[in-house]
Amino acid sequence: MRLGVSVSVSVRCSIGTASGNTQTDYPAKFQRSSFSTANFLPDNASSDLAVSISSSSSRRGLIRIATLPCLLPLIGCLPANAMQPGSKEYLLIKEEVRKVLSKGKAAGVLRLVFHDAGTFDIDDSTGGMNGSIVYELERPENAGLKKSVKACSVSLFSHSPSITSISITIWRIPHDSEVLQKAKTQIDAIQPVSWADMIAVAGAEAVEVCGGPPIQVSLGRLDTLVPDPEGRLPEESLNASGLKKCFQSKGFSTQELVALSGAHTIGSKGFGSPISFDNSYYKVLLEKPWTSSGGMPSMIGLPSDHALVEDDECLRWIKKYADSENLFFEDFKNAYVKLVNSGVRRNSL
Numbered sequence: 131m132r133l134g135v136s137v138s139v140s141v142r143c144s145i146g147t148a149s150g151n152t153q154t155d156y157p158a159k160f161q162r163s164s165f166s167t168a169n170f171l172p173d174n175a176s177s178d179l180a181v182s183i184s185s186s187s188s189r190r191g192l193i194r195i196a197t198l199p200c201l202l203p204l205i206g207c208l209p210a211n212a213m214q215p216g217s218k219e220y221l222l223i224k225e226e227v228r229k230v231l232s233k234g235k236a237a238g239v240l241r242l243v244f245h246d247a248g249t250f251d252i253d254d255s256t257g258g259m260n261g262s263i264v265y266e267l268e269r270p271e272n273a274g275l276k277k278s279v280k281a282c283s284v285s286l287f288s289h290s291p292s293i294t295s296i297s298i299t300i301w302r303i304p305h306d307s308e309v310l311q312k313a314k315t316q317i318d319a320i321q322p323v324s325w326a327d328m329i330a331v332a333g334a335e336a337v338e339v340c341g342g343p344p345i346q347v348s349l350g351r352l353d354t355l356v357p358d359p360e361g362r363l364p365e366e367s368l369n370a371s372g373l374k375k376c377f378q379s380k381g382f383s384t385q386e387l388v389a390l391s392g393a394h395t396i397g398s399k400g401f402g403s404p405i406s407f408d409n410s411y412y413k414v415l416l417e418k419p420w421t422s423s424g425g426m427p428s429m430i431g432l433p434s435d436h437a438l439v440e441d442d443e444c445l446r447w448i449k450k451y452a453d454s455e456n457l458f459f460e461d462f463k464n465a466y467v468k469l470v471n472s473g474v475r476r477n478s479l
């Protein structure tokens with residue numbers, strides 16, 4: 131079994147000035163691209179130390195340092211060390227996922243994406259799309275993902291004199307993504323793939339297999355070996371103000387919140403066909419069927435879904451997406467790519 135460790139390394143550029151050295155950090159929250167983090171790692175970087183580039187470097191190195199702030203907004207467009215759609219690894223994952231993915235499983239697979247990536251926090255760049263969902267099945271917010279879950283204990287032995295062994299509990303992927311286990315086994319036999327990459331690509335395929343827009347995502351995500359902090363996912367009882375605040379803490383705008391909420395168009399929430407990815411979600415929101423007294427209509431959607439249509443800013447986007455499925459598809463695609471790149475740590479070159 132191959133285990134990958136996610137290591138976050140920040141870059142400090144030390145630039146000589148008349149008043150001394152100035153250190154500038156570039157946290158994820160200040161990037162202008164759709165990607166949440168960009169890591170700069172030299173080949174010989176230590177995994178437990180921040181990389182420092184000083185003004186005593188060669189002239190070429192100094193030029194690179196000076197131009198870094200100008201290039202930073204462009205870096206997120208092509209994440210460091212990311213394997214791009216069209217690579218043989220990406221096509222392999224798509225092929226194996228399509229063999230096991232059905233329309234009936236699509237909503238559960240897509241839900242895994244949101245619950246894995248949704249732990250991201252832009253203030254400290256923790257959480258995000260890192261495969262941590264497999265360690266978080268006991269949490270209330272992940273209710274329904276725990277069906278048919280088993281665990282096994284694995285002991286890892288270290289060559290370090292201070293650490294003799296580490297016991298790790300590894301959860302088998304839950305029922306909703308059980309469909310991915312067979313595909314991952316086949317892929318790992320050829321080219322090891324992280325659960326974060328697997329879930330990100332599978333979610334995109336789930337959208338497309340149900341009639342939604344084709345979505346391509348980059349690869350190279352590292353899996354974490356520990357759960358993400360608790361209480362990061364938006365609660366189902368949140369009002370519109372609470373939802374906007376929650377999504378803002380993850381780097382998403384109100385428009386992106388409304389676009390991503392359209393994922394509820396498939397599954398058991400009651401918006402249109404459970405296996406057709408379209409803009410029915412928004413059309414049903416405008417009808418407010420839950421206001422009917424009793425009966426099945428009152429069970430459609432979650433309280434957080436109902437809250438969106440009561441907010442003027444959200445309502446503006448709901449109407450746009452109800453009127454134009456093409457606009458919804460385009461905005462959902464862009465928001466999805468941003469979501470699955472939230473908090474991503476990638477392999478070094």
